[in-house]
Amino acid sequence: MFTLHYSPNSISVAVAIALEECAIPYTAVLVDFSQGAQTTPAFLKVNPKGRVPVLETPDGILTETGAILEYIAPDLVPADPFAAARMREIMYYVCGTMHVNHAHNRRGARWADDAASHADMKRKVPETMAASCAHLEQLWHLRPDGLTIADFYLYVVLCWLEGDGVDINAYPQLADFAQNMRARPSVQAVYDKGML
Ligand SMILES: N[C@@H](CCC(=O)N[C@@H](CS)C(=O)NCC(=O)O)C(=O)O
Structure with a gap:
C-alpha cells in the first residue's frame, strides 16, 4: 500500500x-x-x-x-538511453531551476533573513519564471515523444504560472501541453480530489 x-x-x-x-x-x-x-x-x-x-x-x-x-x-521513462536523458534534462531543469525560481515568491526565508531581500526576490519571480518558460518553449522540439514522468512535474509547475505573474498563452507549445494534460483522466482525478 x-x-x-x-x-x-x-x-x-x-x-x-x-x-x-x-x-x-x-x-x-x-x-x-x-x-x-x-x-x-x-x-x-x-x-x-x-x-x-x-x-x-x-x-x-x-x-x-x-x-x-x-x-x-x-514504464513512463523512455527505454532509449538518449531519450531518457532528454526526459531527465527537462525534469532536472524544471526541478532544479524553475521550481526554485517559483519558491522565491513565498519561500525567500530559505535564502535570506532580511524582509527587503525577500521582497526583492519576490519581484524577480515573474521575470525568472518567464525566462524558464521561454527556454522550455525554445527547446520543446527536443522533448521525447509520448507521455513521460517529466510531464507530471512540468504540468504542476505550469499551474503555478498565473500566480507567478506569467501568462502561459505567451508560450503556445506550453499552453497546448497544459491543455492536453488537463484533459487526462489522471489529472481530472486530482482536481476532483481538490489537490489542484
Ligand atoms: N526537490 C524537492 C522539492 C520539494 C519541495 O520544495 N516541496 C515544497 C512544496 S512545492 C514544500 O514541501 N515546501 C514546504 C516548505 O518549504 O516549508 C522535490 O522535487 O520533491
Whole structure:
C-alpha cells in the first residue's frame, strides 16, 4: 500500500497524478502548510527535510519528486538511453531551476533573513519564471515523444504560472501541453480530489 503526504497545489500533486495514471491505489495524507504541519516533529520523523512529497511504499519511504516518479512509473521513462536523458534534462531543469525560481515568491526565508531581500526576490519571480518558460518553449522540439514522468512535474509547475505573474498563452507549445494534460483522466482525478 502507498501513502502520499501532499499539500494542494504543491509539487507533491505530480506524484498523485502519476499514481492515478498508473492506477496504483494510495492513501493521501494532507500536510497542512497553513498550520506549519511540515515542521512538526511527527512530520519531520517521516521526512527530516520538512517538504512534500513523501511517499511511503512497501520498500520504504521516498522523497524527491523525480525519484518518486521514476519508482512509480518506470514504464513512463523512455527505454532509449538518449531519450531518457532528454526526459531527465527537462525534469532536472524544471526541478532544479524553475521550481526554485517559483519558491522565491513565498519561500525567500530559505535564502535570506532580511524582509527587503525577500521582497526583492519576490519581484524577480515573474521575470525568472518567464525566462524558464521561454527556454522550455525554445527547446520543446527536443522533448521525447509520448507521455513521460517529466510531464507530471512540468504540468504542476505550469499551474503555478498565473500566480507567478506569467501568462502561459505567451508560450503556445506550453499552453497546448497544459491543455492536453488537463484533459487526462489522471489529472481530472486530482482536481476532483481538490489537490489542484
Ligand atoms: N526537490 C524537492 C522539492 C520539494 C519541495 O520544495 N516541496 C515544497 C512544496 S512545492 C514544500 O514541501 N515546501 C514546504 C516548505 O518549504 O516549508 C522535490 O522535487 O520533491
